[in-house]
Amino acid sequence: MGLTTTTKVDNTDRAAVPKFVAALIEVVSILAALGFSHLVAGLLAPGSSPFQAVADAVVRLSPPALTEFGKSLDFPAIGLPRGVADKALLLVGVALVILVVAVLAGIAARRRRLPGVLVIGVLGVVGLAAVVVSPVFTPIGVVAPVVALVVGLGAFSGLYRLATRSAAAVDGGGVSRRGVLLSTAAVGVGAVGAGLGGFLLGGATGSRESLVGRLRPALPAPPVPAGADFASVGTPAFITANRDFYRIDVALRIPEQAASDWSMRIHGMVDRELRLTYADLLARPLLEKTITITCVSNEVNGDLISTSNFIGVSLRDLLLEAGVRQGAEQIFSTSIDGWTAGTPTDVVMAPDSEALLAIGMNGQPLPPEHGFPVRMVVPGLYGFVSATKWLADLELTTFAAKQSYWLRRGWAERAPIKTECRIDKPGGFETLTPGPNGKVTLAGIAWAQTRGIEKVELRLDDTGPWLPVQLGTQVNLQTWRMWRYDTKLAPGSHFVQCRATDATGAVQTMERAKPIPDGASGWPGISFSVA
DSSP states (O other), X not given: OHHHHHHHHHHHHHSOXXXXXXXXXXXXXXXXXXXXXXXXXXXXXXXXXXXXXHHHHHHHHSOHHHHHHHHHOOBGGGTBOTTTHHHHHHHHHHHHHHHHHHHHHHHHTSSOSHHHHHHHHHHHHHHHXXXXXXXXXXXXXXXXXXXXXXXXXXXXXXXXXXXXXXXXXXXHHOSOHHHHXXXXXXXXXXXXXXXXXXXXXXXXXXXXXXXXXXOOOSBOOOOOOTTSOOGGGTSOOSSOOGGGSOOOOOOSSOOOXXXXXXXXXXXXXXXXXXXXXXXHXXXXXXXXXXXXXXXXXXXXXXXXXXXXXXXEEEHHHHHHHHOBOTTOOEEEEEETTSOEEEEEHHHXXXXXXXXXXXXXXXXXXXOGGGTSSOEEEOXXXXXXXXXXXXXXEEEEEOTTTOOOTTGXXXXXXXXXXXXXXXXXXXXXXXXXXXXXXXXXXXXXXXXXXXXXXXXXXXXXXXXXXXXXXXXXXXXOTTSOEEEEEEEOOOSEEEEEEEEEEETTSOBOOOOOBOSTTTOOBSOOEEEEEEO
């Protein structure tokens, strides 16, 4: 009897599982590992999902050139605008790599289960390592990747046993192939359901909605004056709608936290450590400031710039209350997801600083993708050193003591915004039709936050003189300024360039520079035609 039993086990181990079934079992087992670990992460620590942790690690380890390429991706036709497309494509890419590895491992495990077990084990260890080295790791974070490993190996072992019994026709026919496929499908459905549950559990519940109407600034922003934009002829509206505000960050999943759970320390080189809750911020005098934010990744004539009425509390006042010690060169800010930035302290502490800990945009609580519950807004500096979203911590320190996310990757330490302009109308190679007066209109924007724009000039067809344009009404020194130029042009092809002069008299440089390390520069130019 013992010999007979041994023979059956041997046949079961050596029976060849059909390629399709073997590959499907490996894929579904890994899917179960990811789905159930995502559920556990949603219950315990959203950042500990192995799939997300691996994708986050890819972002952290990517060279700057690849990161910039990702930021440039834009597929609005399929619902993937810039700032979202790179994240979606990275997640899809990681999933496809896992899928290919799973299929190959499954095929290799047709006769021996070892290849399938090894691949699940290696992927489990990689997921665990990615979670442990994450900047937001806490000890409870190991639970989700351990669950992934146990579930993956367990699902594979059970399904593989069924498949080999079917292939070996054990016990006079054994398990039918249909039975194997149904069991595999059941595991797959459970995995998808678990993953969806983890996604739903990972979010904050009803937090923003309860705050609508409660953000009442003690000092509202002045109304935008008439003539501040030329939206009717092609410029943006002066205030950017929240849904249209550009988004650039490295968060693959938007960090979500209820306002009631938010708290933050201001510590380090200060006389008195401050601990703040969201209720503390609401209890302070709220200010509303009209501010233009610019991303350092903005290419010449790019669109990574937007303006909002931000509501929040004065960051300078908070730092005065804490008492900044001499030598504290930077405000080292940390996001909920572990991203960091270093803001020059002297910029925020200047008497005319408009820097905010912002909790609202355009009369509403911050949208999740723009930093809810709390973000930093510091005019005059590119966002990578001034606009930390999902804020969790502020430490006063030196640049030598701590290096922020982008500084470690070779970007600039301070990064003041350069004097720049953009041509919005005409678009590249657009054909303009003259109006009843025989004129066409060229229009755009210019910006030099904290300095203001004094003048914008155009030059047509490379040979003409620089021509002053009509400027929109100036709102304040922290915002963009619109321009337009109405002129008669002969039918045919034309080329236009523009340059701005800020209120200090500095003229926008013609020298071309890429965004890294401290912002692009150069005169924008557009080729177009007149009908």
